[in-house]
Amino acid sequence: MRWAGSMGSPWSDFVVDPLADLVFGSQCLGCALPGRMLCGDCSAALPTTAFWTRPTPCPEGLGAVAASAAYGGPVQAMVVGHKEHRQLALRRPLARLLATSVQLLVADDPGVPVLVVPVPSAPSSARRRGHDPLYAVARGAARALRRAGTPARVTRLLVVGRRVHDQSGLDSAARAQNLAGALAGRRRALKAAASGRPVHVVIVDDVITTGATAREAQRALEELGVRLRGIAVIAATQRRTALLSSAGFD
Numbered sequence: 001m002r003w004a005g006s007m008g009s010p011w012s013d014f015v016v017d018p019l020a021d022l023v024f025g026s027q028c029l030g031c032a033l034p035g036r037m038l039c040g041d042c043s044a045a046l047p048t049t050a051f052w053t054r055p056t057p058c059p060e061g062l063g064a065v066a067a068s069a070a071y072g073g074p075v076q077a078m079v080v081g082h083k084e085h086r087q088l089a090l091r092r093p094l095a096r097l098l099a100t101s102v103q104l105l106v107a108d109d110p111g112v113p114v115l116v117v118p119v120p121s122a123p124s125s126a127r128r129r130g131h132d133p134l135y136a137v138a139r140g141a142a143r144a145l146r147r148a149g150t151p152a153r154v155t156r157l158l159v160v161g162r163r164v165h166d167q168s169g170l171d172s173a174a175r176a177q178n179l180a181g182a183l184a185g186r187r188r189a190l191k192a193a194a195s196g197r198p199v200h201v202v203i204v205d206d207v208i209t210t211g212a213t214a215r216e217a218q219r220a221l222e223e224l225g226v227r228l229r230g231i232a233v234i235a236a237t238q239r240r241t242a243l244l245s246s247a248g249f250d
């Protein structure tokens with residue numbers, strides 16, 4: 001039985017309301033079917049290919065960006081549910097989406113090991129949430145890549161260098177200014193992870209909006225001498241990004 005019809009938007013805040021979870025038990029974030037957090041049908045309906053995307057306006061010099069989904073609908077509910085409500089059952093499907101994006105970035109050069117570098121979250125956020133959601137999803141993505149034959153591992157090459165103000169409500173210029181110098185690269189970790197071999201370094205994040213965070217992560221890695229392969233995200237905020245076909249991107 002599908003409940004979605006009687007509930008309005010099936011992935012509205014109702015679905016992620018913890019009270020609803022108490023009353024009804026777990027239910028699918030996509031269609032509100034009672035049971036698993038993501039039912040078989042909704043899981044099967046998740047994207048299996050990634051696309052190239054650019055924020056608009058795009059921070060100068062931003063590397064190639066691959067995303068698996070537009071930020072909205074069930075994917076947004078999954079990202080928020082996992083990140084803020086510790087719905088850990090969503091980790092694996094989110095990891096699959098992220099792996100798909102990484103795959104697009106390295107597709108034309110297979111076999112080269114991939115260093116997956118998560119954008120770090122402030123230690124205070126990880127404490128508040130009780131977990132480091134992006135790091136966990138990145139590890140799942142690396143596992144999915146290895147299963148598909150691409151050697152991949154997660155390396156914490158970036159750390160938060162200084163406190164930044166809350167980004168919400170800031171336009172892209174203000175975000176860039178707020179973030180400048182916010183992240184720092186870990187030279188020792190890079191040496192240990194790459195050890196002289198050719199590798200593809202890919203930054204991963206859950207959502208790209210203005211691209212300011214990704215650009216700052218890129219800057220910090222480039223300061224270490226890293227030539228970035230690109231940025232892989234689960235989802236791109238559609239409002240501010242232009243979708244490009246993979247053929248049209250260069």
Ligand SMILES: [Zn+2]
Binds near residue numbers: 028029040043
């Ligand atoms: Zn469903």
